[in-house]
Amino acid sequence: MTSLQSRHIDNVYSIATGTALADPAASLVHKSWARCVREHGLDPTKPSPARILPAQEVRAHQQQLEHFLRAARAGMEDIYRRVADLGYMVLLTDAEGITVDYIGNPAWDDQLRRAGLYLGADWNEAHAGTCGVGTCLIERQPMTCHQTEHFDATHIALTCTTAPLFDHSGRLTAILDVSALRSPEARESQHLVRHLVSIYARMIEDADFLRSFRGHWILRLGTAYGLVDVAGELMLAFDEGGTVVGANSGARQALAENPLGREVSQLLHIPMDAIWRLGNGGASAMPFAHTVLLPGGGEYHASLLAPRVRRAAAPAPDIARPSDRLPPLARIAGDDPAMQQLLAQAQRLVDRGIHVLVEGETGSGKEVLARAMHGASRRAAMPFVAVNCAAIPDSLIESELFGYTPGSFTGGRAKGMKGLIAQADRGTLFLDEIGDMPMALQTRLLRVLSEGEVLPLGAESPQRVDLAVVAATHRNLSALVAAGRFREDLYYRLCGAVLKLPPLRARGDRRYLIEAMFNEEAAAMRPGARLSDAALQRLLAHAWPGNLRELRNVLRLALALCADGTVGAQDLQLPAPSDSAAAAAVPSAPASAEAGAGDGGLEGADELRALLQRHRWHVARAAAELGVCRATVYRHMKRHGIAPPQRM
Numbered sequence: 001m002t003s004l005q006s007r008h009i010d011n012v013y014s015i016a017t018g019t020a021l022a023d024p025a026a027s028l029v030h031k032s033w034a035r036c037v038r039e040h041g042l043d044p045t046k047p048s049p050a051r052i053l054p055a056q057e058v059r060a061h062q063q064q065l066e067h068f069l070r071a072a073r074a075g076m077e078d079i080y081r082r083v084a085d086l087g088y089m090v091l092l093t094d095a096e097g098i099t100v101d102y103i104g105n106p107a108w109d110d111q112l113r114r115a116g117l118y119l120g121a122d123w124n125e126a127h128a129g130t131c132g133v134g135t136c137l138i139e140r141q142p143m144t145c146h147q148t149e150h151f152d153a154t155h156i157a158l159t160c161t162t163a164p165l166f167d168h169s170g171r172l173t174a175i176l177d178v179s180a181l182r183s184p185e186a187r188e189s190q191h192l193v194r195h196l197v198s199i200y201a202r203m204i205e206d207a208d209f210l211r212s213f214r215g216h217w218i219l220r221l222g223t224a225y226g227l228v229d230v231a232g233e234l235m236l237a238f239d240e241g242g243t244v245v246g247a248n249s250g251a252r253q254a255l256a257e258n259p260l261g262r263e264v265s266q267l268l269h270i271p272m273d274a275i276w277r278l279g280n281g282g283a284s285a286m287p288f289a290h291t292v293l294l295p296g297g298g299e300y301h302a303s304l305l306a307p308r309v310r311r312a313a314a315p316a317p318d319i320a321r322p323s324d325r326l327p328p329l330a331r332i333a334g335d336d337p338a339m340q341q342l343l344a345q346a347q348r349l350v351d352r353g354i355h356v357l358v359e360g361e362t363g364s365g366k367e368v369l370a371r372a373m374h375g376a377s378r379r380a381a382m383p384f385v386a387v388n389c390a391a392i393p394d395s396l397i398e399s400e401l402f403g404y405t406p407g408s409f410t411g412g413r414a415k416g417m418k419g420l421i422a423q424a425d426r427g428t429l430f431l432d433e434i435g436d437m438p439m440a441l442q443t444r445l446l447r448v449l450s451e452g453e454v455l456p457l458g459a460e461s462p463q464r465v466d467l468a469v470v471a472a473t474h475r476n477l478s479a480l481v482a483a484g485r486f487r488e489d490l491y492y493r494l495c496g497a498v499l500k501l502p503p504l505r506a507r508g509d510r511r512y513l514i515e516a517m518f519n520e521e522a523a524a525m526r527p528g529a530r531l532s533d534a535a536l537q538r539l540l541a542h543a544w545p546g547n548l549r550e551l552r553n554v555l556r557l558a559l560a561l562c563a564d565g566t567v568g569a570q571d572l573q574l575p576a577p578s579d580s581a582a583a584a585a586v587p588s589a590p591a592s593a594e595a596g597a598g599d600g601g602l603e604g605a606d607e608l609r610a611l612l613q614r615h616r617w618h619v620a621r622a623a624a625e626l627g628v629c630r631a632t633v634y635r636h637m638k639r640h641g642i643a644p645p646q647r648m
């Protein structure tokens with residue numbers, strides 16, 4: 001150990017254990033030294049070499065940032081071109097301090113690796129002590145850790161300048177670091193580097209923001225009139241309805257309130273028409289001297305960027321990407337009191353970190369409600385991943401949900417597969433028909449919910465995931481728990497809040513739903529089509545055992561069959577009104593029956609065989625009568641050894 005290292009250790013120990021740190025003006029570095037000793041339990045007299053993670057663990061950390069790495073890499077390459085000749089290298093860590101990308105002079109690889117300026121290096125303050133990355137993760141502001149400001153004596157030759165990177169919801173995502181093995185002794189020599197790192201951190205954030213919201217309108221605000229079209233300091237992404245779904249760091253800092261979920265016109269006190277005109281004429285189209293006065297103060301010029309990708313006509317059944325249309329909560333119901341109360345509860349649950357369980361009959365709109373909650377949340381621009389736990393075969397559900405690493409099993413993809421849970425990271429995971437999830441997987445799902453991490457098949461270490469979870473079922477989960485067919489601890493994890501969707505026949509806003517759904521389907525299939533009064537009355541009188549799903553199918557078929565663009569009563573494929581009225585009078589299956597059967601009456605082999613025979617072995621019709629999906633019927637047929645006659 002050199003004399004310089006020895007003096008450094010004495011200085012760190014003296015300050016870290018002293019009383020001067022109670023002064024609010026104490027430097028970030030000295031506060032960090034105290035944390036290292038008092039909270040992390042680090043000993044300055046025991047320097048340790050750089051900690052480099054195995055390649056497999058590094059890949060797991062990279063996968064969690066894969067959506068962000070492309071924009072970050074472009075920024076890293078550009079800043080490296082500007083500082084390489086001065087002896088600097090560039091690295092990027094995730095929010096845990098693990099280096100997931102780096103650029104340095106290949107001739108210095110051995111030195112960089114020994115110093116920890118290398119792929120896989122762990123710069124978390126709890127392990128590495130005071131350093132640019134680890135301390136920046138805690139302080140969340142640009143900073144320089146120069147030479148003897150490092151806690152560990154093995155790092156005192158380094159100079160490291162860092163800046164935090166946040167996503168559009170304000171979550172710390174990564175750290176950008178520019179470091180050098182050697183530098184001038186004066187700390188002031190790093191001022192220009194610090195300024196450069198801060199600029200590139202914002203550029204990377206904004207590039208990722210523009211990528212994430214390329215399917216939305218983006219309002220850019222800047223103090224420089226001539227640069228606002230290319231360098232908006234404040235950016236707000238909003239949908240066609242004018243609702244803000246994303247804000248960059250500049251906007252979150254400049255606005256006194258959380259902008260997400262607010263109307264952009266109300267937030268900025270600008271008429272929506274004036275904002276739309278920006279899309280046609282640029283900044284010069286803005287009236288009132290081309291400026292926007294923010295509520296908290298500050299004068300900005302404005303520019304509007306139109307969506308750069310077309311939105312899908314219909315969302316995919318499994319994963320909704322950021323550009324998909326998401327129904328606002330207010331639009332999924334009319335004036336039905338029960339639904340209005342439910343939607344008010346749903347709105348209050350958004351962004352509260354509470355898992356939600358939606359109960360309701362098959363086809364009653366459980367996924368529609370889940371998508372609307374996702375669209376109203378801060379996660380709206382991130383994936384909405386819907387998983388039907390009953391529709392995935394037992395043999396595939398584990399790999400589909402959790403993913404797998406390369407070579408995990410025969411027949412798997414050569415590069416492995418990212419599971420549906422990991423795909424929902426930072427977004428919403430919707431678990432439909434959760435009551436049909438096999439018991440073995442319920443244990444693994446419980447770990448995901450309790451620990452916030454997922455372990456792919458074949459992997460040695462878990463991956464962190466940040467999820468909003470909405471589960472749905474048409475069954476009585478508490479009865480399944482009592483019967484030993486659903487884990488009690490998982491049940492209580494899922495039902496942080498329970499929303500009970502009423503069936504369509506019990507809703508007082510049926511007219512609103514029928515007309516809204518008809519207009520939606522007509523716009524896609526036959527623009528200009530209308531619904532006759534006779535057809536409307538027939539639809540209002542029907543019992544709707546299949547709920548909203550049945551209603552949509554009936555309307556689509558009627559639109560296809562009507563001859564002159566007017567849907568009449570004769571175009572509706574519905575049972576006779578007398579049959580419909582009789583069906584409406586039949587109460588739904590009692591809870592006791594469901595508790596005894598567990599699957600809508602599928603427990604007994606004789607009952608199931610009789611049901612299938614009555615429907616001439618048409619599984620879809622039998623499933624519809626029971627209110628379950630076909631996969632559930634097939635599962636119970638297999639359990640009881642029941643096969644159609646032609647297979648016997």
